[in-house]
Amino acid sequence: MSPLTEALIINAVVLGATLEADLGPHRKIGKIRILRPLLTVALVIPLFLQRPVTHGNGLLVELAGVAAGLVGGLLVSTLMRVYRSPETGKPVSASSWPYVLVWVLIVGARAAFSYGSVHWFPAQVDTWCLTHQVSVDAITDGMIFMAIAMVLVRTLSLAGRSRRIPAAAGSYARVTA
Numbered sequence: 001m002s003p004l005t006e007a008l009i010i011n012a013v014v015l016g017a018t019l020e021a022d023l024g025p026h027r028k029i030g031k032i033r034i035l036r037p038l039l040t041v042a043l044v045i046p047l048f049l050q051r052p053v054t055h056g057n058g059l060l061v062e063l064a065g066v067a068a069g070l071v072g073g074l075l076v077s078t079l080m081r082v083y084r085s086p087e088t089g090k091p092v093s094a095s096s097w098p099y100v101l102v103w104v105l106i107v108g109a110r111a112a113f114s115y116g117s118v119h120w121f122p123a124q125v126d127t128w129c130l131t132h133q134v135s136v137d138a139i140t141d142g143m144i145f146m147a148i149a150m151v152l153v154r155t156l157s158l159a160g161r162s163r164r165i166p167a168a169a170g171s172y173a174r175v176t177a
Contacts, residue, residue: 002118003114003136003137003140004114004115004117004118006140006144007110007111007114007140007143007144008111008114008115010044010143010144010147011107011110011111011114011147013040013044014107014147014150014151015103015104015107017036017037017040018037018103018151018154019100019103021033021036021037022080022093022095022099022154023095023096023099023100024094024095025094025096026085026092026094027092027093027094027095028085028090028091028092029082029090029091029092029093029158029159029162030090033158034155034158034159037151037152037154037155038152038155040151041148041151041152044144044147044148045148049141049144050137051137052138052141053135053137053138053141056133056134057132057133057134057138058133058134058135058137058138058141059138061134061138061139061141061142062138062141062142062145063142064142065141065142065143065144065145065146065149066142066145066146066149067149068146068149069145069146069147069148069149069150069151069152069153070149070150070153072102072106072146072149072150072153073149073150073151073152073153073154073157074153074157075102076099076102076103076106076150076154077153077154077157077158077161079095079098079099079102080093080094080095080099080154080158081093081094081095082158082161082162082165083165084165084166084167091162091163091165093158093162106150107147110143110146110147113143114143117136117139125139
């Protein structure tokens with residue numbers, strides 16, 4: 001499979017799975033909702049990352065991908081409301097069009113860069129890679145790391161915020177002697 005195809009598949013999977021899980025006014029936050037993205041990431045890593053670069057400018061590109069994913073994950077997390085359901089008393093989330101728009105813009109930009117580096121500006125990417133001694137694989141890995149970090153930050157934020165919600169009004173812990 002070509003690096004472009006890999007990148008486009010990852011982008012589609014990340015976008016589809018995230019929006020399916022998060023979009024809506026009252027999405028239950030349970031173990032499956034937290035574990036599914038973590039399992040997806042665990043499957044993506046061995047399938048698409050062959051040999052990450054561990055030195056030089058390639059490593060810096062990969063770390064930049066991680067940093068961009070951290071920022072993107074924090075951004076989308078701020079666009080999701082986490083609260084206790086008035087009906088069930090359990091944690092739920094709500095997200096709407098601003099959340100979707102940010103995800104689509106970020107994933108679309110990654111996909112456009114991946115496509116463009118093959119079809120629109122391959123000579124410029126090659127020149128940049130040669131000048132900075134970065135392999136194309138390092139760029140691909142950086143994009144994958146960005147996607148993974150964004151999903152992980154969003155998921156861990158969701159899990160953490162759902163645990164910190166105050167108890168529902170009128171509920172109390174049962175005390176046993």
